[in-house]
Amino acid sequence: MIVDEGLIGPVEDHRGREGGLLVYPVYSRRSGGLSLGINLFPDRKLCSFDCPYCEVFPFETGFRFSPEFMGKALTAALHRFRNREVPVRDICFSGNGEPTISPHFAEALEIAVKIRDTAAPGTALVLITNGTGLLNDRIFELLHRAAAGPPGLCVWLKLDAGTEDWYARMNRSSVPFTALIKGIREFVDMAPATIQTMLCAVGGREPPPEEALAWERLVTELARLGDGRKTGVRRVQIYGKARPAPEDPLARPLPPSHAEARAASLRSALAVPSLPPRDSVPVEVFM
Numbered sequence: 001m002i003v004d005e006g007l008i009g010p011v012e013d014h015r016g017r018e019g020g021l022l023v024y025p026v027y028s029r030r031s032g033g034l035s036l037g038i039n040l041f042p043d044r045k046l047c048s049f050d051c052p053y054c055e056v057f058p059f060e061t062g063f064r065f066s067p068e069f070m071g072k073a074l075t076a077a078l079h080r081f082r083n084r085e086v087p088v089r090d091i092c093f094s095g096n097g098e099p100t101i102s103p104h105f106a107e108a109l110e111i112a113v114k115i116r117d118t119a120a121p122g123t124a125l126v127l128i129t130n131g132t133g134l135l136n137d138r139i140f141e142l143l144h145r146a147a148a149g150p151p152g153l154c155v156w157l158k159l160d161a162g163t164e165d166w167y168a169r170m171n172r173s174s175v176p177f178t179a180l181i182k183g184i185r186e187f188v189d190m191a192p193a194t195i196q197t198m199l200c201a202v203g204g205r206e207p208p209p210e211e212a213l214a215w216e217r218l219v220t221e222l223a224r225l226g227d228g229r230k231t232g233v234r235r236v237q238i239y240g241k242a243r244p245a246p247e248d249p250l251a252r253p254l255p256p257s258h259a260e261a262r263a264a265s266l267r268s269a270l271a272v273p274s275l276p277p278r279d280s281v282p283v284e285v286f287m
């Protein structure tokens with residue numbers, strides 16, 4: 001299955017991608033409208049993280065990813081949603097896992113850039129990534145060229161924690177925290193990126209004050225990297241748990257006031273003048 005022809009309109013959740021869809025329409029809070037998701041894993045979830053809040057339910061299909069079919073499905077979806085009241089805001093690599101792990105990622109990105117440039121110039125191209133691909137030189141270079149160069153790939157980098165302890169709770173990965181942060185530092189110094197942070201409670205525990213402080217310091221430090229215009233952190237998006245997850249209720253939503261307080265504190269920290277002058281970094285909350 002390459003695209004759900006029976007779907008009347010975009011869905012509010014991502015269930016279709018667990019049915020083998022390569023391209024699926026979804027209303028995205030963080031995109032601010034309709035997003036066309038590209039799913040590189042129609043057969044099963046594959047990720048270098050194991051977040052307790054992950055919304056991908058266990059599944060297995062006989063479908064295999066095909067760059068050719070993906071291209072056809074993307075073209076068809078762009079055509080289908082052309083001239084709709086709600087325009088397509090972006091084409092987004094996300095899906096059932098970490099896109100940069102897929103052996104098809106580079107080819108799929110190239111195809112998506114070509115189709116976007118021909119069929120929907122001006123539409124943003126987004127990659128939602130947990131950043132672990134940055135530890136691979138080939139992926140780092142690919143993302144650097146795509147984000148800093150003409151494709152203008154918007155890299156949305158997950159950064160859920162400022163401490164090793166909270167990273168272990170939130171992302172349960174074998175990738176060392178220090179190595180991951182080093183890769184993220186190097187990337188934002190050379191290319192534009194959006195930092196995305198999930199705030200939720202895990203196992204009945206909220207992020208402790210020392211975690212909140214360490215995260216804020218880390219984000220502030222990252223925001224000082226790059227030239228602050230064409231490279232560096234372009235925005236910070238804090239979001240909350242809004243959809244069901246297979247491990248519910250291990251991860252629980254926090255009250256919106258928690259996220260608003262964290263965002264307000266970060267905005268104050270980022271407002272301290274820096275040299276040389278740079279664009280301000282918006283901090284958004286989606287709870």
Ligand code: SF4
Pocket residue numbers: 047048049050051053054055056096097098130
């Ligand atoms: S990084 Fe994304 S896909 Fe991977 S486990 Fe976490 S939430 Fe799920």
